[in-house]
Amino acid sequence: MLEIKNLTKKYDSKVAVDNLSLKVEAGQICAFIGHNGAGKTTTLKAIAGIIEFDEGEILVDGINIASSPIEAKQKMAYLPDNPDLYEHLKGIDYLNFIANVYKVGKEDRQKSIEEYAKRLEIYNNLKAPISSYSHGMKQKLALVSALIHKPKLLLLDEPFVGLDPISSHEFKEIMNEFVKNGSAIFYSTHVLEVAEKICTHVAIIKQGKLITHGEMKKVRGLKSLESLFLELENE
Amino acid sequence: MSNLFDLTKIYLKQIFSRYLYGEKAKRRGLLKTILLLIFIVAVIEYSISTMIYTTAEQLNKVNLSQFIIVYGLIVSALFSIFIMAYEMPAHFYNAKDYENLASLPINTWVVVSAKFLSGFLTALLYSLLFTLPTFVIYFVFNSITFGGVVYAILSLIFIPMFVMFVSCVIGFIINIITSKMKNKTVVNTIFMFLFLAGIFALSFSGGSGDGALMFSNGQVPLTIKILTPYIYFIFNAIYLNSFLYFVFFVLVNLAYLVLAIFVVTLTYKKINSNMLISKVKISKKPISFNTESVPKTLLKKESKSFFGSTVWSINALIGPIMVVVFSIIFGIVVLNLKNDPNISSADFNVSLKMFMGMYIAFISMFSGLNVTTCVSISMEGQKIQILKQLPISFSQVAFSKILFSCLIELPFVYVANIIFLCFIPFNWAYALLIFVCPIVSVMAFSILGLLINLKYPKLDWNSEAEAVKQSVSVFVSLFSDMFIGAIPLAIFGSLFVTFFASLPVAYFVLMLIAWFVLWLVVAIVLMRCYGKKLYKKLS
Numbered sequence: 001m002l003e004i005k006n007l008t009k010k011y012d013s014k015v016a017v018d019n020l021s022l023k024v025e026a027g028q029i030c031a032f033i034g035h036n037g038a039g040k041t042t043t044l045k046a047i048a049g050i051i052e053f054d055e056g057e058i059l060v061d062g063i064n065i066a067s068s069p070i071e072a073k074q075k076m077a078y079l080p081d082n083p084d085l086y087e088h089l090k091g092i093d094y095l096n097f098i099a100n101v102y103k104v105g106k107e108d109r110q111k112s113i114e115e116y117a118k119r120l121e122i123y124n125n126l127k128a129p130i131s132s133y134s135h136g137m138k139q140k141l142a143l144v145s146a147l148i149h150k151p152k153l154l155l156l157d158e159p160f161v162g163l164d165p166i167s168s169h170e171f172k173e174i175m176n177e178f179v180k181n182g183s184a185i186f187y188s189t190h191v192l193e194v195a196e197k198i199c200t201h202v203a204i205i206k207q208g209k210l211i212t213h214g215e216m217k218k219v220r221g222l223k224s225l226e227s228l229f230l231e232l233e234n235e
Numbered sequence: 236m237s238n239l240f241d242l243t244k245i246y247l248k249q250i251f252s253r254y255l256y257g258e259k260a261k262r263r264g265l266l267k268t269i270l271l272l273i274f275i276v277a278v279i280e281y282s283i284s285t286m287i288y289t290t291a292e293q294l295n296k297v298n299l300s301q302f303i304i305v306y307g308l309i310v311s312a313l314f315s316i317f318i319m320a321y322e323m324p325a326h327f328y329n330a331k332d333y334e335n336l337a338s339l340p341i342n343t344w345v346v347v348s349a350k351f352l353s354g355f356l357t358a359l360l361y362s363l364l365f366t367l368p369t370f371v372i373y374f375v376f377n378s379i380t381f382g383g384v385v386y387a388i389l390s391l392i393f394i395p396m397f398v399m400f401v402s403c404v405i406g407f408i409i410n411i412i413t414s415k416m417k418n419k420t421v422v423n424t425i426f427m428f429l430f431l432a433g434i435f436a437l438s439f440s441g442g443s444g445d446g447a448l449m450f451s452n453g454q455v456p457l458t459i460k461i462l463t464p465y466i467y468f469i470f471n472a473i474y475l476n477s478f479l480y481f482v483f484f485v486l487v488n489l490a491y492l493v494l495a496i497f498v499v500t501l502t503y504k505k506i507n508s509n510m511l512i513s514k515v516k517i518s519k520k521p522i523s524f525n526t527e528s529v530p531k532t533l534l535k536k537e538s539k540s541f542f543g544s545t546v547w548s549i550n551a552l553i554g555p556i557m558v559v560v561f562s563i564i565f566g567i568v569v570l571n572l573k574n575d576p577n578i579s580s581a582d583f584n585v586s587l588k589m590f591m592g593m594y595i596a597f598i599s600m601f602s603g604l605n606v607t608t609c610v611s612i613s614m615e616g617q618k619i620q621i622l623k624q625l626p627i628s629f630s631q632v633a634f635s636k637i638l639f640s641c642l643i644e645l646p647f648v649y650v651a652n653i654i655f656l657c658f659i660p661f662n663w664a665y666a667l668l669i670f671v672c673p674i675v676s677v678m679a680f681s682i683l684g685l686l687i688n689l690k691y692p693k694l695d696w697n698s699e700a701e702a703v704k705q706s707v708s709v710f711v712s713l714f715s716d717m718f719i720g721a722i723p724l725a726i727f728g729s730l731f732v733t734f735f736a737s738l739p740v741a742y743f744v745l746m747l748i749a750w751f752v753l754w755l756v757v758a759i760v761l762m763r764c765y766g767k768k769l770y771k772k773l774s
Contacts, residue, residue: 048624050620050623050624051774070626073625088539096525096527096532097536100528102625103529106524113522126522127522128517
């Protein structure tokens with residue numbers, strides 16, 4: 001579903017992502033972890049087509065993001081770590097805007113919005129302007145907008161930040177349902193306990209380089225993910 | 236005091252670093268950036284200096300050349316207030332850093348003073364555009380004294396204080412009334428428009444009128460002495476070489492500074508808190524899940540962002556509203572000429588032709604000023620990532636922004652045309668062509684505006700005023716549009732007697748249309764060559 005080959009991204013002389021290669025297949029939830037400034041967000045943004053990269057190739061469901069960005073973006077959804085939404089729109093207007101762009105039909109969008117917005121307990125706030133939302137509510141709205149068109153690949157940057165425990169639990173359920181239907185999820189997080197529980201795979205990045213990647217059980221062995229991460233960081 | 240110093244440094248660095256030291260500036264090159272800024276300023280200063288010099292000559296003919304200081308400072312104040320009145324409130328109220336600063340152990344007056352000082356820099360730059368040529372031209376026509384020169388130079392720093400004071404007070408009054416309202420943005424925008432209309436009417440009735448008439452009794456008008464005593468004091472300080480008047484001038488300006496900071500500090504937290512606790516109007520209609528096409532949905536998003544921002548909407552709508560005002564002025568001038576018994580029918584026909592040609596050239600130029608596209612990328616801010624990660628092409632995004640700009644500008648131009656046509660004898664060809672011409676000019680200016688904003692975007696702003704007012708793209712767009720629009724106007728004016736007077740005016744309008752079609756083609760070619768690449772680089 002997602003294939004990254006030799007991705008390199010530089011900001012002037014600083015190499016933010018250095019020759020990164022990994023695959024995330026359909027049905028996998030892959031946690032992308034690393035210290036602050038390791039290159040997680042840069043990688044996610046490169047996959048999402050928001051920033052250009054200097055070397056390498058990114059394929060989303062076999063489609064090259066650089067040469068066919070529109071087709072590739074149709075297959076995925078990206079959720080940034082701090083969603084900056086259109087404050088002047090109402091919640092439902094924003095969701096309809098996203099649904100219109102992805103050409104989701106009326107019935108499908110109604111079904112998706114009602115289902116996910118109710119599960120994440122944001123449905124009753126959809127008629128209010130986004131400017132009146134708290135951070136957590138914006139996060140939930142952004143989550144719903146990412147799910148409307150049933151993407152094949154979900155890219156999430158710290159998705160659980162700002163969510164209350166009920167919504168966190170519901171979102172984990174939603175993630176599991178998504179991958180059971182053949183989608184893949186690639187998400188960055190600092191909450192390693194949650195990653196251990198729900199993720200099938202893990203990729204650890206350090207100073208722009210991928211230091212380990214694979215099935216969660218195989219990568220961490222008998223250690224906790226936190227211990228493994230600290231060990232790798234100290235090497 | 237160290238907090239004040241640190242905070243002011245942060246705000247000033249924000250303003251300068253983007254243009255001189257940011258990533259884009261590095262790519263552009265420091266020298267190119269400075270040269271570009273110098274070029275823009277030189278063009279502006281030339282136009283303003285010409286206007287002030289013309290008035291100075293009039294005053295000199297009647298031995299009143301000393302009053303050029305008063306005239307220049309009045310125009311400077313009106314112009315600066317016009318710009319700063321809606322920029323300054325945006326620095327203080329609803330800024331992104333309010334909560335962060337409010338949580339820190341910093342006194343409110345320190346925050347307000349730091350924001351005031353960063354806004355002061357903008358006011359100073361606008362003010363210098365007028366005050367520098369005013370003082371230079373004053374010394375051309377009057378004797379140069381050491382004291383006069385020193386007072387003139389020192390006064391440059393104090394002159395914007397009055398403008399800042401008025402802007403702060405207006406902003407405070409409007410925001411204290413509207414901050415608790417549900418439709419605060421709409422009401423805020425209406426209030427601002429009314430205020431700006433008042434300033435415009437004032438400038439037209441007094442400030443830009445006949446300079447010689449204003450000072451015909453050989454004294455500074457009483458209104459000026461009462462409303463703007465600082466102008467009276469600095470005039471006397473320079474003209475009479477008086478230290479005492481200079482001291483009064485400084486004291487009055489310091490009083491403006493203290494009062495402005497005091498007024499804003501009193502209600503800074505209250506107004507910002509009110510804005511955070513916004514009263515939300517929830518519609519009773521059921522949620523709608525209607526589908527729309529991508530172009531329509533992008534257009535709707537653009538319009539909601541535009542009308543949701545007081546600063547953006549005022550900045551963009553000033554031009555079109557002035558187009559309507561100018562059509563009325565042109566019409567009245569034509570009517571007065573028609574009713575003037577001293578003008579023969581033949582002379583009237585020639586003058587009418589001139590006014591008809593000038594009208595359409597002027598309106599075409601003015602319709603391009605501050606098109607919405609010249610800040611529409613900047614106004615996306617970090618939300619540009621939403622557009623970039625969605626499966627929509629750059630051309631779809633660009634089309635929605637350009638179309639929106641045209642839909643905003645053209646109705647005003649058409650209303651202006653209808654008004655003007657009511658004042659003149661009907662001419663089928665002219666009437667048809669003046670409705671065609673703005674379509675081409677507005678489209679050309681809209682595309683160019685978008686391209687310029689793609690080239691000079693400002694995405695990381697703390698307040699909307701930064702994106703709209705402290706923006707290279709606005710300046711470059713404004714002056715390139717004026718340049719493109721002024722050329723046919725200048726050609727028409729200079730060749731009217733020798734060439735255009737003997738031709739039907741519709742011929743000139745056809746030439747004008749051809750001129751703008753050429754620029755439309757240039758704009759489209761440039762957009763196709765560079766637009767997508769520039770959009771891809773945005774992050």
